[in-house]
Amino acid sequence: MSFDPGIPVPIGGIERELGNLWEESGDGKTRASLINLAIYNEKPGSLETNTGIIREIAGEHAMRAILVEADPQAGGSSAEAWISMHCYLRGAKGGSVCSEQISFRLAGEAARSLQSVVFSHLDSDLPLALWWQADFHPPIQGKLWRWVDRLLFDSRHWKKPAGQFALIGQIAGLAEARTVLCDLNWARSLPVRQALAGIVETPGALPELELLRSLHLDHAPGHRTTALLLVGWLADRLGWHLTLPGHNPQFQDARGGSVSVTLGEADGASISRMRLTSEKATFELSREANSDLYVTTAGGTSLPPTSRMVRAPREETREILLMELARGGRHPLYARAVKAVEALW
Amino acid sequence: MSSPTANPLREGIANRLMPEPCTLVIFGATGDLTHRKLIPALYNLAAEGALPPAVTIIGFARREKTSEQFRKELEEATRKFSRTPLNEELWASFASSIHYHQSPFDDAEGYRRLAAEMEKTDLARGTGGNRLYYLAVAPDQFPVILGHLRESGLNTAPPGSWARVIVEKPFGKDLATATALNQLVNEVFPERDTYRIDHYLGKETAQNIMVMRFANSIFESIWDSGHISHVQITAVEPLGVEGRAGYYDTSGAMRDMIQNHLLQLLTLTAMEPPTSLSADAIRDEKVKVLRSLRPLRGEDVFTHVVRAQYKAGLINGQPVPGYRDADGVPKDSATETYVALQVNIDNWRWAGVPFFIRTAKRMPKGGTEIAITFKGVPRVLFNQGGDVLDENVLVIRIQPDEGVSLRMSAKMPGSSLRIEPVKMDFHYGTSFGKATPEAYERLLLDAMSGDATLFARRDEVEEAWAFVDGIEEAWKTRRDDLALYEAGSWGPAEAAELAARHGVTWRRM
Numbered sequence: 001m002s003f004d005p006g007i008p009v010p011i012g013g014i015e016r017e018l019g020n021l022w023e024e025s026g027d028g029k030t031r032a033s034l035i036n037l038a039i040y041n042e043k044p045g046s047l048e049t050n051t052g053i054i055r056e057i058a059g060e061h062a063m064r065a066i067l068v069e070a071d072p073q074a075g076g077s078s079a080e081a082w083i084s085m086h087c088y089l090r091g092a093k094g095g096s097v098c099s100e101q102i103s104f105r106l107a108g109e110a111a112r113s114l115q116s117v118v119f120s121h122l123d124s125d126l127p128l129a130l131w132w133q134a135d136f137h138p139p140i141q142g143k144l145w146r147w148v149d150r151l152l153f154d155s156r157h158w159k160k161p162a163g164q165f166a167l168i169g170q171i172a173g174l175a176e177a178r179t180v181l182c183d184l185n186w187a188r189s190l191p192v193r194q195a196l197a198g199i200v201e202t203p204g205a206l207p208e209l210e211l212l213r214s215l216h217l218d219h220a221p222g223h224r225t226t227a228l229l230l231v232g233w234l235a236d237r238l239g240w241h242l243t244l245p246g247h248n249p250q251f252q253d254a255r256g257g258s259v260s261v262t263l264g265e266a267d268g269a270s271i272s273r274m275r276l277t278s279e280k281a282t283f284e285l286s287r288e289a290n291s292d293l294y295v296t297t298a299g300g301t302s303l304p305p306t307s308r309m310v311r312a313p314r315e316e317t318r319e320i321l322l323m324e325l326a327r328g329g330r331h332p333l334y335a336r337a338v339k340a341v342e343a344l345w
Numbered sequence: 346m347s348s349p350t351a352n353p354l355r356e357g358i359a360n361r362l363m364p365e366p367c368t369l370v371i372f373g374a375t376g377d378l379t380h381r382k383l384i385p386a387l388y389n390l391a392a393e394g395a396l397p398p399a400v401t402i403i404g405f406a407r408r409e410k411t412s413e414q415f416r417k418e419l420e421e422a423t424r425k426f427s428r429t430p431l432n433e434e435l436w437a438s439f440a441s442s443i444h445y446h447q448s449p450f451d452d453a454e455g456y457r458r459l460a461a462e463m464e465k466t467d468l469a470r471g472t473g474g475n476r477l478y479y480l481a482v483a484p485d486q487f488p489v490i491l492g493h494l495r496e497s498g499l500n501t502a503p504p505g506s507w508a509r510v511i512v513e514k515p516f517g518k519d520l521a522t523a524t525a526l527n528q529l530v531n532e533v534f535p536e537r538d539t540y541r542i543d544h545y546l547g548k549e550t551a552q553n554i555m556v557m558r559f560a561n562s563i564f565e566s567i568w569d570s571g572h573i574s575h576v577q578i579t580a581v582e583p584l585g586v587e588g589r590a591g592y593y594d595t596s597g598a599m600r601d602m603i604q605n606h607l608l609q610l611l612t613l614t615a616m617e618p619p620t621s622l623s624a625d626a627i628r629d630e631k632v633k634v635l636r637s638l639r640p641l642r643g644e645d646v647f648t649h650v651v652r653a654q655y656k657a658g659l660i661n662g663q664p665v666p667g668y669r670d671a672d673g674v675p676k677d678s679a680t681e682t683y684v685a686l687q688v689n690i691d692n693w694r695w696a697g698v699p700f701f702i703r704t705a706k707r708m709p710k711g712g713t714e715i716a717i718t719f720k721g722v723p724r725v726l727f728n729q730g731g732d733v734l735d736e737n738v739l740v741i742r743i744q745p746d747e748g749v750s751l752r753m754s755a756k757m758p759g760s761s762l763r764i765e766p767v768k769m770d771f772h773y774g775t776s777f778g779k780a781t782p783e784a785y786e787r788l789l790l791d792a793m794s795g796d797a798t799l800f801a802r803r804d805e806v807e808e809a810w811a812f813v814d815g816i817e818e819a820w821k822t823r824r825d826d827l828a829l830y831e832a833g834s835w836g837p838a839e840a841a842e843l844a845a846r847h848g849v850t851w852r853r854m
Contacts, residue, residue, distance in 0.1 A: 030772075030775055031774045032776050033776075034776050034777075044787075060777075061774065061777070062776045062777075086379035090774060090775060094522060097775045190358070191394075193354065193358055193393050194358055194395055195358075196354060197354035197355045197358055198394050198396075198397060198398055199398060200354060200368060201352055201355075201363070201365075201397040201398070201399070202366055202398065202399045202470070203399065204471060205471070206351065206352060209353065209354075214531070234354075237353040237354055238353060260626060292432075293432075293435065294394075294433055296397075296398070298832060303471070304469050304470060304471050305469065306398050306399060306470065306471065307398075307438075308391070308398040308438050308439075309434060309435055309437075309438035310391070310392060310393065310394035310435075311392045311393060311394070311432075311435065331357070333356065333357040
């Protein structure tokens with residue numbers, strides 16, 4: 001079945017057509033919106049993929065979705081727009097709660113003046129989350145970013161992370177920007193960070209954190225940046241400084257001790273194993289392929305053995321995005337984690 | 346917010362105090378509360394990684410059974426009552442931290458064995474000497490349990506550790522018994538380690554009352570007698586006594602609902618802004634509201650309070666028996682199943698604003714809400730002649746269908762000037778599809794974290810009883826004021842008259 005982006009509408013009449021759509025949809029439907037979620041992508045076919053994602057998440061996080069499939073390299077200028085609704089049954093009374101979607105296909109000049117197209121169709125007074133599914137290109141200009149409350153991106157997909165992180169840093173540093181940087185790769189690592197934080201919360205375990213000598217991580221192919229973000233997080237939290245960059249880098253802890261880091265590739269979850277060792281203790285986290293559980297263990301000569309399982313969320317985009325949207329707030333540790341391993345990107 | 350565990354890996358992961366490893370001892374572990382609420386709540390917390398892995402649960406009860414049998418029963422209960430589906434592997438991991446301790450509550454030896462078991466647990470699992478005792482038993486069991494905890498030294502913790510107690514309501518049945526109970530508890534556990542659960546305070550919407558008031562400038566600036574005409578706080582349900590007749594007939598609606606839940610909602614609605622979000626700063630302000638309640642005594646009770654009892658009627662078209670025909674209820678019972686009262690808060694902010702509080706069983710539908718009715722606009726322009734405009738009403742719905750709505754006036758489309766009330770409505774369930782945690786999850790986590798904000802402090806409980814006692818005392822002097830109402834109706838005519846004396850009608854839910 002071919003993809004149907006919705007009802008084609010003239011760009012100048014989107015709001016009016018949305019109003020008509022509501023009138024035609026009849027009673028029993030409630031419009032709901034917590035945010036504007038705009039998604040920008042330069043790949044052909046992205047409207048279909050992103051419509052699928054919106055369909056999956058709008059039931060849990062009501063929104064106005066604005067999808068843009070752009071080809072800024074094309075000549076001339078063209079713009080097409082469609083509107084649609086995603087409705088979900090709620091409650092015993094049988095009413096539906098609906099989120100609106102506006103889809104754009106932009107080419108040439110229209111794609112290069114994104115803000116004039118997208119920002120004139122926001123649900124006013126609600127925050128704007130812009131999910132940038134393309135590479136960032138210099139020069140970074142404030143006129144786009146000052147409108148954005150939360151900038152979502154996924155550093156996992158970056159071919160050249162060093163350059164991209166530098167551009168992200170520029171956006172964060174813009175005087176007029178109040179944008180919160182939301183790396184979905186950082187959100188992806190949250191359950192691992194939570195599980196690891198839990199396993200060291202037994203008396204006797206915390207002092208061992210200051211005495212760690214090695215860290216080993218197994219990550220799925222294509223998830224090296226996920227693993228490095230975790231290394232950066234631990235380095236920042238535990239006061240490690242990078243002393244020897246490379247594939248298996250070395251850090252120095254606050255007491256001058258050496259900490260060796262090794263990264264391995266293994267099929268399965270983005271992070272399937274993590275092992276931290278000191279002379280007297282070992283902390284381990286693992287997730288078997290296709291399992292929805294993390295197993296965490298702590299033990300050693302200075303610790304009573306402890307083991308537990310906690311839920312490991314699925315790692316589909318839907319889950320990661322919902323997790324990020326539900327958490328909100330700023331991510332102060334993210335920039336510090338990125339900085340702690342900036343020589344390793 | 347700093348973490349008491351000083352775990353550097355926790356920073357930035359959750360914006361709340363973190364629970365500390367502890368041994369949780371549940372007295373009354375074979376009871377309903379443990380099966381329906383406590384264990385499902387703990388399971389969900391553990392599954393989400395919110396509990397430290399060392400947390401150990403010991404069920405203390407009289408019946409003979411093994412830990413394995415106990416876990417099996419709890420597994421079945423969790424499968425039935427958990428808000429998330431039970432995962433076998435997760436359950437197995439969680440259940441390994443659950444143990445059963447069989448002992449009569451009055452057997453000193455049972456407590457000595459408990460002490461030894463907990464010491465072993467400290468070594469084996471790293472619970473660090475922290476103890477949390479949950480009294481999920483009837484209050485008449487408190488003295489014996491607390492006495493033995495003290496005698497066996499289990500009420501104190503080694504330096505750097507803590508011993509806390511969670512007490513379930515009812516916190517007494519009048520001021521004298523509540524004071525005695527509090528005295529008893531505080532002889533064993535200091536007030537700072539005493540956590541009195543009122544599960545209403547763990548509900549998301551109850552917590553949202555403070556956020557709405559103090560995080561939105563538009564509300565707080567008009568939250569006073571200059572702008573508000575009256576306030577109605579309602580908690581009603583279609584259910585009858587449903588097997589609780591033994592307790593309910595000695596309690597009644599006043600003690601069962603008003604003294605705790607509804608006065609708690611009143612304090613959250615009427616309190617001044619606290620100086621901080623600390624537990625005591627918030628509770629200081631709440632208790633000031635209770636102290637400002639104009640006492641109702643003697644004849645005042647009969648002009649400000651209506652009590653009633655339901656008789657047979659129809660609920661959802663089905664006939665239901667009257668209260669006195671319910672199993673376990675004496676045929677001549679004078680216990681109230683309906684209470685409506687009008688109270689005044691004698692402070693600067695609320696002088697002259699009547700607060701109406703209503704609770705009842707066997708109403709046509711159920712719900713809990715707080716409705717703030719604002720004063721009408723001056724009787725000029727649109728509000729003159731025969732057309733009196735409806736006042737603005739802000740409604741905070743606690744349950745079901747949690748949310749907030751605001752009624753205001755709007756011009757109807759057309760060439761004539763016709764003004765009608767319209768409603769702006771915010772539904773939690775519409776905007777947030779995600780299921781919210783159970784109140785007990787939040788409250789258990791708070792108790793393990795040492796955050797008493799959502800628990801009732803001793804002076805709150807006693808001030809509430811002091812207010813309610815005046816009414817109960819007056820009721821003892823008469824019986825002819827007990828009105829009757831049909832099950833499935835909205836209550837007796839006397840309640841409507843009470844409101845009408847202030848120019849108010851009770852809200853339709």
